[in-house]
Amino acid sequence: MMNNTLRNQCNVPPGSVITGKWNGNRYRVLKELGFGANGIVYLAELNGQFAALKLSNNGMSITSEMNILKAFSKVQGSALGPSLLEADDWEKSGIILPFYVMEYIKGDSFLEFIKAKGPSWTGVLMLQLLTSLEVLHDQGWVFGDLKPENLIVTTPAYKVRCIDVGGTTKQGRSIKEFTEFFDRGYWGLGSRKADQQYDLFAAALVMINASYPKRFQKKGDGQKQIMEAVNVKAELRPYKNVIEKAITGRYQNANQMRQDIMGVLSRRSNGTVSSTRQTNKGYTKQKRQTLKNMQPQTRTQAKKKKGGFAETFLLVMIVSLLYAIYLYGQIM
């Protein structure tokens, strides 16, 4: 939680200008984007370009976050964090406040996106997230504080981006920052040592959070409770094995989890198409019988049969479209 001193010192009303003491850039503050324990993030504008500016009174935390962003920017094609633009100090009423400026990531938070588009998107977004996690893990890091608030789904590309790299920890060390619901230690399912499985546990809980926006508290056996929650929700049931493996640390890496989710998604799309075909077959046969006795309905029947094909075609198109959007997001 943010302390009062930080709130008072770093509070900047829209329209104010933050001028860098060393580089001299003048950022016009447009609005507050959000705040965390270490600072307030503003949407700002410089020479007609938007940027996110994080202002703090804690030089150490700002430096550490910046170092992580710098490390991420060296990873080619990475969607891990926003790119770092510059760092400077702002002298406000005699107090020096450090800030850094990063790429503004425009979009909805993960949960807002799922709420608007529906839970069928969870799997597709997880594929993207796991690709980013794999890159991060390969570089020897663990994201740590993985939760929907730290994930933005960009528009119009529908790409998942991680923000708030403050919890990112070198593998083997103790997790720096965590949020109970996503923390395997809280659920009694492992330690707080930074390893790949720590993030995969949190990724599974992100999927659960998409179906339980209010979250829930631990009562008794953590694994049993989580799996019971999965069973209750129809949209989570196809991912039962994936979630169970992730929360019990049985994935060696993010790619294994990704492959399993890919399997669920392709089974689901095949299942949808073939069950529609079966329904159409049964429907046609039954109707043919009836037709022998009711000749005048022939035209209606032909129309309905056509409607069945149209329905199948539409479904195939929707599934293909979802994949196309996903692939587009991967390439961008």
Ligand SMILES: Nc1ncnc2c1ncn2[C@@H]1O[C@H](COP(=O)(O)OP(=O)(O)OP(=O)(O)O)[C@@H](O)[C@H]1O
């Ligand atoms: N680059 C960015 N682009 C768009 N919005 C951002 C960006 N960085 C941060 N935000 C917004 O600002 C909010 C606060 O960011 P911050 O990094 O301080 O988050 P936090 O997770 O609460 O931090 P902390 O770990 O310091 O407590 C985020 O939740 C997000 O809504």
